[in-house]
Amino acid sequence: MARSRNIKPGFFTNDELAECSPLARLLFAGLWTIADKEGRLDDRPKKVKALVLPFDNVDCDELLQQLHDRKFIQRYQVQDGAYIQITNWKKHQNPHCKEAPSEIPEYCEEDEKQEEEQVKEDESTMQVQCNNSANESQVTDKHEAQLEHSASTVQEPVENNLNPADSFNLIPDSLTLIPDSVVNTQAADATCSEDGNVHQMASRYAFEGNVIRLNQKDFDSWKALFKNIDLAAELTRLDLEFTHEKPKNWFSTASAKLNYQNKHSSGRPIQKAAVNQSHWNDKDEWEENFL
Structure with a gap:
């Protein structure tokens, strides 16, 4: 169900958002109205287009990717489901307290990095097994390097949580719900x-x-x-x-x-x-x- 959301003049003067196509910018504002209380929605481009850009002949998946590449939204997967998280949602929007709670799983950046690191480790392990000419010392050095790299990637999201990036300040905080x-x-x-x-x-x-x-x-x-x-x-x-x-x-x-x-x-x-x-x-x- 579409909801009323806040928009302020800063949305139109954001230079980073201006790098997206005009329809991608319009889509971004439209995503706010169909997102749930936590700023999440299903990543279903055809449905999103029908709700936000029903009269435009465009590739909605490509427009969503523009916003994702510039960090305005985060496209992610949990198990078999694909979802979208609008960046810095709670800083820009103040959903009404009577809105239903979100039923979409939360995006976790740390889990995604750990999965990527696990893939890298698996690929490295296979490469070591196939390389019969590598000696034991090389294998040991490679393993230590992987452990050090894993430790650094685990620390990175912790630092990001302590010092969250400032928002693009599209919409300042508001305590008033827009009436219909x-x-x-x-x-x-x-x-x-x-x-x-x-x-x-x-x-x-x-x-x-x-x-x-x-x-x-x-x-x-x-x-x-x-x-x-x-x-x-x-x-x-x-x-x-x-x-x-x-x-x-x-x-x-x-x-x-x-x-x-x-x-x-x-x-x-x-x-x-x-x-x-x-x-x-x-x-x-x-x-x-x-x-």
Whole structure:
């Protein structure tokens, strides 16, 4: 599911990103919207193209590789799965605390280097076995060199963790989640902690449906504005309608529909649900009304 993310002017003036093709740069921003809470996604170029560049005839795999070669993303594999990790994700983005946790395995640079080193060691071992002319001292020297090289590669990621490379500073940190609509005042505060209680957040709304969520201030404002209708009942009806077909801007659409209902209900009492209503074939009521 696509999500709203932050983008700032620095994205357009990054000289290293400018070395990528224009569509690769556009793809990079698009990856943010389809990445999960940890900045990861499946490395499936055809699917990525369908979600981000559906109208462009391009090789999405080649565009992803451009970003990978310049360290903007990391393409990696875990067992039989291929994945993408957006570089310095947590420094540039602040996902909403209610986003689902990532189900994609984490990229581990140390594991990848160890695998590469193991391949080199295996190749070296085979070469030593095939070289019948090598004497014992040469084999010993080669083995010691391999051990020294292995130790240096293990220390390298430790040093990188202690001194992480500075980001490209495309997007400064932000504590505000981008709302889906510029006029919708109902976006929840994005600064809640990870350990916050979801049920406590729900209590902030005076009306909370599947789509429509009004805080107390806006609910009271609409109630004062639309005096000729039962606001709670109309909101419940609209929420059911929006659940089946959600408008682009539910706040504006709901306001317009409520205004229409309020005008046409002017001068009439608010309709409440009938209780103990007589049946249409009640003889006494029929004679009273029509005879």
